[in-house]
Amino acid sequence: MRYDCLSILGHPVVETPNLDELARTGVRFDHAYSATPTCVPARAAIFTGQKQTSHGRVGYQERVPWNYPTTLPGELAKSGYHTQCVGKMHVYPARSLMGFHNVILHDGYLHYNRYKHSNTVQEHYDEVDDYLTWLRGQVPGADLLDLGLDCNASTVARPWALSEHLHPTNWTVSQSIDFLRRRDPSKPFFLWMSFVRPHSPLDPPQAYLDLYKDTDIPDPVIGEWAMKEDPEGHGFNPVTSKGIVPKRRLKLAKAAYYALITHIDHQIGRFLQALDEYGERNNTIIMFTSDHGELLGDHHLFRKSLPYEGSAHIPFIVNDPGGYLNLAQGSAVSEVVELRDIMPSLLTAASIDIPASVEGESVWELARAEEEASRNKPWREYLHGEHAQGIASTQWITNGAEKYIWYSQTGEEQFFNLVQDPGEIHNLIHHPQKQDRIRYWRSVLVQELKDREEGYVQDGRLVIGREPVAVLSHLR
Template sequence: MNPTTESKRPNILLITVDQMRFDCLSILGHPVVETPNLDELARTGVRFDHAYSATPTCVPARAAIFTGLKQASHGRVGYQERVPWNYETTLPGELAKSGYHTQCVGKMHVYPARSLLGFHNVVLHDGYLHYSRNKHNVPVQEHYDETDDYLQWLRGQVPGADLLDLGLDCNASTVARPWTLPEHLHPTNWTVSQSIDFLRRRDPSKPFFLWMSFVRPHSPLDPPQTYFDLYKDADFPEPIVGDWAMKEDPGLNGLNPVTSQGIVPKRRMKMAMAAYYALITHIDHQIGRFLQVLSEYGERENTIIMFTSDHGELLGDHHLFRKSLPYEGSAHIPFIVNDLGGHLDLAEGSVVSEVIELRDIMPSLLDAASTEIPGSIEGESIWKLARANKELLENPWREYLHGEHEQGINSNHWVTNGEEKYIWYSQTGEEQFFDLVADPSELHNVIHHPELQERIQYWRSALVHELKGREEGYVQDESLVVGRKPVAVLSHMRPE
């Protein structure tokens, strides 16, 4: 294509946040959190109400975004770091080959950390990753001090600064406190500042693909003081607790500042919720800042915007925290598309109910860029769901989604169509079934309800179909087998 033709293709802005719950949007009627800029993107765009992260932790979720593959194909069915990302076909790579100027700012969470994965350039901030900070067992060239651009920049502004200065843990901490440095030094602001700088130095003869990838609201729970003050005295609703959930915490696990489950002291829980919601509003305002500059460059109406999260955060639901589990707070994610210029002929202000997944991002964005979708891609373009004439779909949308996560004794598999959900814990054999229409908060496990056994058997059979032939041996004689050893990375992706 010549430069004139290239410049008419729409820019693509992919905005991802880390660990944001699906329900933390004020347009959904959340009783506390405020997200005015995301609300506007939804109001003038399309909201996908049943978007999920099939393997809801950072590494496998990003593998789905990069490759457009199911977890069994991209090979990451749990969380394991330091496994090389040897994918020949990637979202930024395909866009770069088709004439886009490609840039990532913020979190990649790939290995090696400085892999470009098809981008022309990466300005990297992965947050605090344990493997890259453990001085006793990581090569110098892989250490955080060598790989992270934000830390280098921060130390140029504040000599000696480090990510541990606030004394907060980087992963699922329930301990919160405000950011102590000036707000413009916060990694959320830095991500937007670097993204704005990309607008200045991009190749103007090409359309651009910018992945603006925030580390927050993932812990540390460190919002700037102004945002923390918005929420610290708010009247928060209690976390939802199902009748199947733990009722007591005899081991006092909730006192652990980096707990994955337990009954957390009420004051600390309130502070954690205040900081979590504050981080979301902080991100929302910074997204508004970027959109304003995008308009100043005259590119707002020529830019297709997609917003989502890599996974959710249980935030005390059922006395659980973090992600990786199959419940709505963990696996259900926000997903908004905005096309102010009308490139895709979407039904403005509509809400899509079909189940979509992170693997659908790659084919959707390639489709939006008029770029050929490789035949190996297993996701599907979502635009046909969001058009006014979607009843004219040539083929039915997917019947259900299969999700999973290796997590030791809590290793799990689940299938859902957004209205029902069946869960199987592979190491214990425990089963759960939720009617998400009547019980969206998953308060009642109705696996033994006599009138639902036919539906439950349907979903059990669907999971058998998904797991048949897997190397772990989860299926034998058309039945699920309990106790097979789970793995985080399937053999075709493990280094020899």
């Protein structure tokens, strides 16, 4: 989910009433990022509380075993919490518990589990996925491919064809509510309610698509630096990551994306009502975030992995109705936070010691009422992000106000003033008055990369064309 798809932020189209209320009565972190903005490495940051150079996943690569000895659910379980995940994990093996007592799994479509032609595949999707097994019990012969949509089809959309209660979003909440019934009432609980949507396929129930399909949806932002023509017709590819997409197709895709978010929002409202029914609403700290965004046509780009705001900037909301953390309700935090900060934040909230391996920081001191806040040390000055992806591999630095990007295979550089230009329309890399800032951020990136195994830095300078890897050697 993109960071800006909240009506409380003034989005001109999308409606998110329940998330708006969580933000209005909680704390909104306006500069939250995913340092490695695709599913696998982002989730490694959540599970371990580590930056990408430590957890080892600096790009997207499946089927690399998850053998981390210390994880967020594992630490909570050891401290007496009843831990449960419902929905997406995206780990390997797919049924790895990662410290949870139990996982009710729906990862969406994972190619390595579905491909029947590979002799090395040890587990097939219909053997590991709980949602598909359940769905086939409701609709014999049903499959995830029935709508004809690819799991990464960013530009093709159509309505969900079955009853709404059979949609994966509803199923995730139904199973989560059932956990409230089945949990050990003598223990506190940790529930990770993990939605696949609004990730593709873009398949909202018809009622939600109807909310948006005839709405005047704004065009994507297009940078001055973005592609002007698409002579090879990449935009006609239904699973494109770039290109000029036919206007009607793109409008429907955006409408479906917004519809999926409102669908999730309403189902979150359903879960919050269930928390009330079980008497746990005021005894529960709620955190809402995403593993990455979706470019959705910005700069004629789609999907994620790139460092632009639509891809790397994510929503991050905390709500504490019981007042346990003394947060400044209705406030917005401007400091840069990252997914690795989730683990130390939740462990601190549960009064559990933070393991030495954790590199994130608890966000609570940023979010407390001003008169109560007493920070032990300054907050991070910047975030280093990256993603290995062939010719499109990037390294980037941001402090929430400025962003420096280096394409490691081509040497292309970009510099954006996010305060004056939040859409990243104007690349200021050659602006004469910005050269001091650019040199500074370039030097920061050099320091971050100077000891990297890829050899990105030599003699204190960035080196173009060094081969990127998705997984660092200590994890391989």
